Amino acid sequence: xxxxxxxxxxxxxxxxxxxxxxxxALKVGNFNSATLGETYSVTGAFENVGxxxxxAPVKSAGVVVGRVDNIKFDxxxxxxxxxxxxxxxxxxxKDTFANxxxxxxxxxxxxxxxxxxxxxxxxxxxxxxxxxxxxxxxxMIGQFLYSKASESGDDKSNDxxxxx
Amino acid sequence: MFSAVxxxxxxxxxxxxxxxxxxxxxxRFFFYVLIYSGESFRRLHLTIREIxxxxxxxxxxxxxxxxxxxxVLALQGYNTLQRYGSSEAIGVLVALSLVRELGPVVTALxxxxxxxxxxxxxxxxxxxxxxxxxxxxxxxSPVARxxxxxxxxxxxxxxxxxxxxxxxxxxxGYLVAVPLIGVDAGAFWSQMQASVDFRExxxxxxxxxxxxxxxxxxxxxxEGFDAPPTAExxxxxxxxxxxxxxxxxxxxxFVMTSFMIVA
Amino acid sequence: xxxxxxxxxxLSFGYKTRLLHKGINMQFPRGKVVxxxxxxxxxxxxxxxxxxxxxxxxxxxxxxxxxxxxxQDRKGxxxxxxxxxxxxxxxxxxxxxxxxxxxxxxxxEHTDLPESMIRDLVMMKLNAVGLRGAxxxxxxxxxxxxARRVALARAVALDPAIIMYDEPFAGLDPxxxxxxxxxxxxxxxxxxxxxxxxxxxxxxxxxxxxxxYFVADGVVAAEGAPEDLRKSELPFVHQFVHxxxxxxxxFHYRAPDYRQDILRSANV
Numbered sequence: 001x002x003x004x005x006x007x008x009x010x011x012x013x014x015x016x017x018x019x020x021x022x023x024x025a026l027k028v029g030n031f032n033s034a035t036l037g038e039t040y041s042v043t044g045a046f047e048n049v050g051x052x053x054x055x056a057p058v059k060s061a062g063v064v065v066g067r068v069d070n071i072k073f074d075x076x077x078x079x080x081x082x083x084x085x086x087x088x089x090x091x092x093x094k095d096t097f098a099n100x101x102x103x104x105x106x107x108x109x110x111x112x113x114x115x116x117x118x119x120x121x122x123x124x125x126x127x128x129x130x131x132x133x134x135x136x137x138x139x140m141i142g143q144f145l146y147s148k149a150s151e152s153g154d155d156k157s158n159d160x161x162x163x164x
Numbered sequence: 165m166f167s168a169v170x171x172x173x174x175x176x177x178x179x180x181x182x183x184x185x186x187x188x189x190x191x192r193f194f195f196y197v198l199i200y201s202g203e204s205f206r207r208l209h210l211t212i213r214e215i216x217x218x219x220x221x222x223x224x225x226x227x228x229x230x231x232x233x234x235x236v237l238a239l240q241g242y243n244t245l246q247r248y249g250s251s252e253a254i255g256v257l258v259a260l261s262l263v264r265e266l267g268p269v270v271t272a273l274x275x276x277x278x279x280x281x282x283x284x285x286x287x288x289x290x291x292x293x294x295x296x297x298x299x300x301x302x303x304x305s306p307v308a309r310x311x312x313x314x315x316x317x318x319x320x321x322x323x324x325x326x327x328x329x330x331x332x333x334x335x336x337g338y339l340v341a342v343p344l345i346g347v348d349a350g351a352f353w354s355q356m357q358a359s360v361d362f363r364e365x366x367x368x369x370x371x372x373x374x375x376x377x378x379x380x381x382x383x384x385x386x387e388g389f390d391a392p393p394t395a396e397x398x399x400x401x402x403x404x405x406x407x408x409x410x411x412x413x414x415x416x417x418f419v420m421t422s423f424m425i426v427a
Numbered sequence: 428x429x430x431x432x433x434x435x436x437x438l439s440f441g442y443k444t445r446l447l448h449k450g451i452n453m454q455f456p457r458g459k460v461v462x463x464x465x466x467x468x469x470x471x472x473x474x475x476x477x478x479x480x481x482x483x484x485x486x487x488x489x490x491x492x493x494x495x496x497x498x499q500d501r502k503g504x505x506x507x508x509x510x511x512x513x514x515x516x517x518x519x520x521x522x523x524x525x526x527x528x529x530x531x532x533x534x535x536e537h538t539d540l541p542e543s544m545i546r547d548l549v550m551m552k553l554n555a556v557g558l559r560g561a562x563x564x565x566x567x568x569x570x571x572x573x574a575r576r577v578a579l580a581r582a583v584a585l586d587p588a589i590i591m592y593d594e595p596f597a598g599l600d601p602x603x604x605x606x607x608x609x610x611x612x613x614x615x616x617x618x619x620x621x622x623x624x625x626x627x628x629x630x631x632x633x634x635x636x637x638x639x640y641f642v643a644d645g646v647v648a649a650e651g652a653p654e655d656l657r658k659s660e661l662p663f664v665h666q667f668v669h670x671x672x673x674x675x676x677x678f679h680y681r682a683p684d685y686r687q688d689i690l691r692s693a694n695v
Contacts, residue, residue, distance in 0.1 A: 003209065006216045013220045017324025020331035021370070027353070028259050028334055029360040055363065289522075298519035298578075301479050302533045303508035309536075 039085035040124035041069060044098045049080045050134025052100055052109045058084045060113040065090045068111060084111060093118035094126070100134035109134055190386040197315050197385070200308040210313040218279040218314070218381075219321030223328070225278050226271060230329040233270060234336025237261055242345050251347055255356035258337035263360060263369045267330035269417050272376035275322060276409035280384035283314055284405040287388030288398035311385050318384075322377025323370050330369065368424045375416055380409045432457045432589060432621050433478060438487035439645075440470070440477060447473060449645035450487065460615050460622040462632045464667065465642035471625040472516075474642070475591050478623070479511060480504045491589070509537065512582035513591040518574035520566035526553070526577050527562040533584045552580040556610060572603025576610065583614055590615065592624040596631055608635055629668050633657065641667065
């Protein structure tokens with residue numbers, strides 16, 4: 001085989017392979033939404049982060065505005081410290097409310113930001129003053145069952161009385 | 165009776181020692197190849213030539229298989245998902261299965277069958293016809309001149325082939341899901357993009373295929389280099405290449421997947 | 428410096444229980460054609476590999492140009508091998524290259540000559556073996572004799588001081604054989620090289636070799652100029668030179684008594 005033919009084919013192969021990698025990154029994956037421009041980081045303290053993970057999206061009004069950078073445990077306050085990186089294009093007021101939400105009933109968890117009314121904006125390294133924890137499904141179900149059980153327990157004692 | 169048991173046990177022992185020895189020898193061979201790799205980059209055309217033989221010539225089988233795998237995934241996925249009323253998630257299913265597992269793994273298995281056996285047979289025959297000895301006597305290291313370029317060509321080709329496999333598989337899935345079944349094209353792509361993570365899925369898939377590339381090429385080269393210089397020896401070595409590569413790929417896949425999911 | 432380019436000194440090779448060579452002494456003077464003869468399996472090819480440093484001896488040493496081969500590091504060995512050319516039994520041409528590229532291979536690997544110079548060199552070597560016209564053929568398209576000649580051109584591409592031949596006549600027709608014989612002598616004298624030929628083809632080698640060693644049972648059984656050996660009354664040499672069926676080298680492989688062997692198998 002002539003060397004130039006081989007070179008040509010290898011060139012085609014490498015170009016196609018590189019194109020496929022880019023295609024996977026841009027068309028199939030979330031590469032474009034994964035890369036934020038310049039960011040500023042804000043920290044929030046939560047009593048329970050549920051199953052929130054680093055790189056989970058930070059949304060406001062349903063639009064991705066940033067990503068969770070890291071989650072640490074604070075041994076002094078026994079709270080979780082969540083640092084999020086928010087795109088510099090989206091400034092938020094100081095009194096912005098950070099909630100941990102679940103996408104759908106069983107979906108992945110993300111942080112939702114609800115803008116407050118403060119004149120001052122959050123700066124790099126600031127803290128969220130108001131946070132709301134993740135809703136833990138097991139807890140909710142547990143409470144629900146408990147209240148149901150106590151109700152039906154009352155009913156039963158009534159039944160027994162009536163039977164007598 | 166006792167002697168029969170003893171001979172069975174010593175047979176097992178012999179095989180274990182033998183395979184351990186071969187494993188050690190292949191690791192040593194691996195480092196040997198790395199040490200002698202300079203020339204495959206200094207004289208890049210040697211490596212480019214091997215990329216042609218391992219990568220380009222494997223393209224057809226990879227692309228055709230990928231297309232069918234993608235289409236089958238979409239059919240099967242639709243069949244299950246529509247029961248739960250979430251047939252738009254078909255894109256997620258196809259893309260995640262391909263990018264995370266099937267792309268790297270099936271590519272590596274096909275690569276072992278197509279390129280791996282060719283490498284083993286070629287090098288085994290070069291040894292059998294004394295071409296490697298001849299090279300040695302010409303003061304040319306066969307590891308540097310023959311083995312290392314093939315190694316780097318394999319390591320380089322594998323991720324590209326795996327990426328092509330995944331991409332063509334997704335296209336095959338798209339063709340079944342959207343025009344054939346009638347899933348909404350927008351939902352197909354947007355759901356896919358929402359759940360396929362660049363770092364966790366695509367980069368991990370590429371890492372896997374690089375590791376498979378190292379393993380498959382190394383096994384093929386070692387078996388060829390180590391093959392007894394007879395027709396039977398070469399044919400056995402070729403078989404061993406396919407068997408060992410497949411086992412290595414599936415085993416490594418499990419190990420890597422468990423690390424990636426935990427991390 | 429002695430006049431011998433290759434010296435083999437009390438060389439032994441093999442495993443403890445089964446030594447292939449048990450103390451071999453040979454000298455190869457510069458400019459001569461020396462043949463090593465012996466039956467199949469007497470370790471002649473192994474000797475060439477020991478000279479080339481592809482195997483390490485269990486005892487004794489091989490010296491090439493005054494240097495002990497098995498004590499060389501990788502660089503030293505490469506340097507020594509640059510002095511050697513070797514013709515392998517089946518030619519060992521690179522099957523993925525053309526005739527031209529095969530001959531050019533050692534030149535390309537070891538020099539940075541421009542392409543035009545390489546071309547001149549390759550043409551010269553191919554012309555010497557009479558195959559200049561076959562330069563564009565693939566190595567797989569050659570007949571056995573032609574492949575051997577191309578391999579010879581490749582072996583002498585860098586004008587080595589020592590040319591080793593491993594069974595250069597095996598499996599050739601009489602014409603090709605005569606051509607190769609002629610070439611070995613001519614190339615040796617033209618290059619001022621030393622040729623070491625391993626073979627068991629008595630008549631061909633006796634016709635042009637300067638000196639002959641006989642190897643049997645791991646030692647040099649006889650040595651001398653061909654005309655002396657032809658007259659030799661040593662039983663082994665006599666059997667070998669005249670191709671007799673039985674003699675010191677028995678027709679039968681070591682076996683128990685024939686009669687007993689047959690009776691035993693009848694009893695089973």
